[in-house]
Amino acid sequence: MIYCPSCGTANRHGSRYCNECGVKFSPQMEVRCPHCGEMTTIQDRLCGACGQPLSSPGLPELPEETDLEETESGVADAAGEKAGVPDWLRDLPSPSGAEGRPSAEEQGRSEIERTLSPAPPPLAPREGGSQERAADLIAGPETGTRRMPGGERGELPIAEFFSQPAAVPAGALRRAAQDPPGPATESSDARLFAEIVTPAPRKASAAAARSPAPLLAHLPRWLLYALLIAAVTWPLVAENPWAWLSGLVPGADFGAPRSMTATPAALDIYHQIGSLDAGAPVLIAFDYDPATAGEMDVVAGALLEHLLDREVQIVTISLLPAGPATAERLLQTVMANRPATATGLGYVNLGYLPGKEAAVRLLGRRLATVLPVDFTGNRLGDLAVMEPINTLQSFSLILVLTSSHEHLRWWIEQAGAPYQVKLAAGVSASLEPLARPYYETTPRQIAGMIGGVPGAAVYVSLHHNGEGASGLPLERGMSARLDAQAAGHLVLILVILGGTAISPVLTMVRRAMRRER
Amino acid sequence: MALLSRTVLAVATAAVGLIVLASLLTAYPWLDAIGGTLIDAAVIVAAFALLAGLVNLVRVHARQIRERRAHWFYSLVLLAVLLITLVAGLFPFAAGPAGPSQPLVRWLFDHIQVPVQASLSALLAFFVATAAYRLLRIRNWESAVMLVVALIVLAGQVTLGLEPVLPGLRDWILGVPAMAGVRGILLGVALGTIVTGIRLLLGIEHPYGEKRNRE
Numbered sequence: 204m205i206y207c208p209s210c211g212t213a214n215r216h217g218s219r220y221c222n223e224c225g226v227k228f229s230p231q232m233e234v235r236c237p238h239c240g241e242m243t244t245i246q247d248r249l250c251g252a253c254g255q256p257l258s259s260p261g262l263p264e265l266p267e268e269t270d271l272e273e274t275e276s277g278v279a280d281a282a283g284e285k286a287g288v289p290d291w292l293r294d295l296p297s298p299s300g301a302e303g304r305p306s307a308e309e310q311g312r313s314e315i316e317r318t319l320s321p322a323p324p325p326l327a328p329r330e331g332g333s334q335e336r337a338a339d340l341i342a343g344p345e346t347g348t349r350r351m352p353g354g355e356r357g358e359l360p361i362a363e364f365f366s367q368p369a370a371v372p373a374g375a376l377r378r379a380a381q382d383p384p385g386p387a388t389e390s391s392d393a394r395l396f397a398e399i400v401t402p403a404p405r406k407a408s409a410a411a412a413r414s415p416a417p418l419l420a421h422l423p424r425w426l427l428y429a430l431l432i433a434a435v436t437w438p439l440v441a442e443n444p445w446a447w448l449s450g451l452v453p454g455a456d457f458g459a460p461r462s463m464t465a466t467p468a469a470l471d472i473y474h475q476i477g478s479l480d481a482g483a484p485v486l487i488a489f490d491y492d493p494a495t496a497g498e499m500d501v502v503a504g505a506l507l508e509h510l511l512d513r514e515v516q517i518v519t520i521s522l523l524p525a526g527p528a529t530a531e532r533l534l535q536t537v538m539a540n541r542p543a544t545a546t547g548l549g550y551v552n553l554g555y556l557p558g559k560e561a562a563v564r565l566l567g568r569r570l571a572t573v574l575p576v577d578f579t580g581n582r583l584g585d586l587a588v589m590e591p592i593n594t595l596q597s598f599s600l601i602l603v604l605t606s607s608h609e610h611l612r613w614w615i616e617q618a619g620a621p622y623q624v625k626l627a628a629g630v631s632a633s634l635e636p637l638a639r640p641y642y643e644t645t646p647r648q649i650a651g652m653i654g655g656v657p658g659a660a661v662y663v664s665l666h667h668n669g670e671g672a673s674g675l676p677l678e679r680g681m682s683a684r685l686d687a688q689a690a691g692h693l694v695l696i697l698v699i700l701g702g703t704a705i706s707p708v709l710t711m712v713r714r715a716m717r718r719e720r
Numbered sequence: 721m722a723l724l725s726r727t728v729l730a731v732a733t734a735a736v737g738l739i740v741l742a743s744l745l746t747a748y749p750w751l752d753a754i755g756g757t758l759i760d761a762a763v764i765v766a767a768f769a770l771l772a773g774l775v776n777l778v779r780v781h782a783r784q785i786r787e788r789r790a791h792w793f794y795s796l797v798l799l800a801v802l803l804i805t806l807v808a809g810l811f812p813f814a815a816g817p818a819g820p821s822q823p824l825v826r827w828l829f830d831h832i833q834v835p836v837q838a839s840l841s842a843l844l845a846f847f848v849a850t851a852a853y854r855l856l857r858i859r860n861w862e863s864a865v866m867l868v869v870a871l872i873v874l875a876g877q878v879t880l881g882l883e884p885v886l887p888g889l890r891d892w893i894l895g896v897p898a899m900a901g902v903r904g905i906l907l908g909v910a911l912g913t914i915v916t917g918i919r920l921l922l923g924i925e926h927p928y929g930e931k932r933n934r935e
Contacts (some may be wrong), residue, residue, distance in 0.1 A: 204759040208789075208790075209790075214826055226790075229790070232790070261747070276867055348838065369779065394864050396764065424850060426848050427850070427853065428849070431845060431846065431849050435885055437843075462752075463740075463889070491836035492837065493834040493838055494837040494838065494841040495841060496834065496837075496838065496842065497841065497842070516745055524770075524835065525829070526834075528820060528826065528829045531821075531826075532829075532830065532834075554820070555820075556763075556767040557763060557767045557770060558762060558763030558766040558767070559766065561762040561763050561766065562763050562766070563758050564759050565756070565759050565760060565763055568756050570758075573760075573763070578819075578821055579816065579817065579819075579821040580817030580818070580819055580821065621744065628735075632877075635894070636894050636898050636899070636902060637902055639894065639899055640899060640900070640902055640906060643895075643899070657877065688877065689878040691845065692874045692875070692877050692878050693878060694849065695848070695849060695852050695874055696871055696874050696875060697854070698852050698853045699852050699856045699867065699870065699871065699874075701853070702852070702854070702856065702857060702869075703856070703858055703867065705859050706857045706858075711838070
């Protein structure tokens, strides 16, 4: 037997993959010898230390390099061999050890008793699946005598023997029926029983693990991926990516500059930031990390531009370990492209604050005690701009930039509600539906918000072109991003429609093939 | 003994919970000070948990390497990068104080963490495309409704001369039926949080004693 180091499942000797979890048994993997306890290579038949077979004594093994299909049919073919027992069964080691071979009767009885008697609660290699557990199963308790490997008792619970009649090879049953009664038969029965209860290799999973799926099977997926990449890339490189569509639809002009409509939530956050005085302290919670920065940097950048134009004092903080560096990266990019502000105000990055919602709560009490130094190691007490800022209430606005519902909720519950500070949010497109209920309350728990790249595009247009409820022209950069996103969505729509249309045809073809088989 | 320690833990939890709750609901300065200290302690414990997590990470991967388990090489890479980042952060090689603002740490962040995390996140697009092809099929009327709604919301995002019909329809779906569902979920979460809090305060729930209970 080979006990899978990953899930603990017992596999026949010579197996190259686990029948349960499909893990490949590499020649370097090691198992503990059930006889001497030494570690030895998993594919060895005999222990390198004591020379004993690594398989459990008394149970049959498949010959090495046996093909799975041949094995199953081979059992049936072996029915015609001498006494119905193939060679590999006759060479089984004795379960009673090296001191004297027991009689056939004893051997048969001991095998039946040994196989039937243990009825411990089923072990749980499949529940835990940990390597430690698997190692325990292989090693078993230290008894000092020859015994079955610890895991085998739990691996072959009695209930499983009788719940899998289909696993009994037809030839083996025929052989059992033809055997005359007597001591030899009992031994033969024991072997037959052991043969029956040994878990049959799962042909399908092992075969799937061994041979890679044919190239053709992956083709539709690769084509889909290629189409998606091409669709998303095209609008980013082309000057007017949709102009060619105008020729396909008479009277339509897809090449014309497009505009969007601002949502009430976007207008509200625009008004909130627009009403801030120069030098007003604004806390920005950068609660996103590089994983979502592709989308969130666009949202944050749109809001930051407006805030810097208002010449407010920006203070940033993050409840994520990677948040401060993400904020620093974006802030430096945005600041580098701007002329020096009239007031000379920069920004203060307070860094990472562990403690989740408790940390937010604590900020409302005393800021300098919670965060004595900023991201660059400056003491907050030494920064003149931080002098009037003691708690969360000192800020004119708290802007939460996040793609996580939890983080948004913490700020609303632990800062907005108890300390009555004004909150606004810039969220990812996927978070927008979850954030909306906080905006559409009376009084509003979020004073305003924008969501995803479309929200950022609207906000940039609002900022550059002034207020207008509809018909906001899109900036070139934003337009390209939106076009890329739109192309991706179009591909998804085509995929969904295509899948829905093809599905009944595929089902019919599969049924027809099954009937033919 | 186990019962005693469980009782002590339950009483301590209830006491801390009640003090913090009372400090939030009342205006006594002395109670507020105690509540603040306890919340402060929670933040310190959270910071310590990070350290404990780091130690555990090193232990697990060191064992992985020592026992030459599967994919041990990746563990080696992880520990090496961890060590480099730690050294670069703790011992300043450039001007400025030690910490995450050190140039080498920033370089590691910008050139390793950002691309890797962004790339992994970008793979979602392919998974979503495959999942959309395999799962969004009309099997019954519920799946048909779901498919139609998904198509409208997706098409509503596309700004290709489809305004204002599809974006308006998308906004209505997100603003009315989806919002109703989200509100229901949020209310359910809030009620669940209250019930869990009460169970903790009463000592019925004791997640801190899970291991002990199993034994």
